[in-house]
């Protein structure tokens with residue numbers, strides 16, 4: 480079964496063709512990051528307008544690269560939540576138009592479920608149940624993925640998402656948006672022991688909090704400024720990457736221990752972080768747990784992951800009618 484999938488929840492206009500939830504036939508991404516960089520973050524109205532301009536060409540290319548026509552697709556999958564609502568609506572309405580014109584089923588997909596499903600593309604043998612750390616620009620969760628469409632959240636962030644924390648720390652040392660990847664890149668020239676950073680306390684055993692780290696970085700920057708010095712970006716990057724990956728791993732490890740999980744999966748933009756990947760690899764090796772990491776090219780936003788999850792949503796009977804609407808917020812366990 481071939482799904483044509485569309486993703487437009489943030490600053491990437493993406494389309495893909497995915498076969499049986501596991502095989503990428505094509506994946507096209509038009510990124511707006513250069514344009515938003517000037518403003519230090521995504522400007523929602525600009526994002527919506529660019530999606531409107533690019534979506535026709537991106538979808539056309541995805542079909543062309545998969546060497547097929549719209550009539551050969553078996554269903555149309557689209558990310559319908561959560562995300563910047565003006566951006567989400569561009570993809571949702573375009574997908575509805577395609578579904579109406581072609582008579583194919585319309586499959587709404589939750590963006591974060593898509594990030595988890597990026598692992599089905601990378602690891603053909605991965606099947607639920609497993610324990611998943613989901614870390615993106617807008618979300619940080621520890622979730623039990625019980626089957627392809629059933630999730631139980633064990634922990635979540637109480638304030639900033641992990642990706643937000645990376646981006647803010649990066650900005651404090653003058654790195655451009657989105658700073659997470661830049662911070663990761665320069666961290667390997669830095670000293671991870673140079674700047675002490677606090678370990679945040681949370682009420683929930685598996686919950687996260689990153690706002691204290693953000694304040695700590697601001698304070699470090701002020702203190703350095705008062706001495707007429709500047710933070711060394713490489714050292715800050717190394718200290719920050721090590722701290723965040725330790726925090727994420729400790730919570731994930733506790734959840735895995737308590738639930739008896741043997742399969743550990745990482746998902747979302749921050750799962751590209753080299754410190755987090757190395758920490759998870761070390762930890763899982765020590766514990767004898769099996770670790771699944773998404774391929775780097777599938778960590779960030781793309782439509783292939785939406786096509787993968789869309790397949791399993793379709794099998795579960797989760798299709799939508801022509802009254803489908805986009806939603807800015809939605810829990811991963813909710814249905815459309």
Ligand code: KG4
Pocket residue numbers: 489594614615616617618641642643645646657658659660663747748749750751752753778779780
């Ligand atoms: O999942 P994603 O592409 O978009 C959302 O759904 O939010 O995540 C984007 C986030 C950004 O905050 C970005 O800085 C972060 O993922 N990110 C990284 C790395 N690559 C992307 N953070 C740390 N290290 C990286 N290598």
Ligand code: ZN
Pocket residue numbers: 590594615616747748779780
């Ligand atoms: Zn995302």
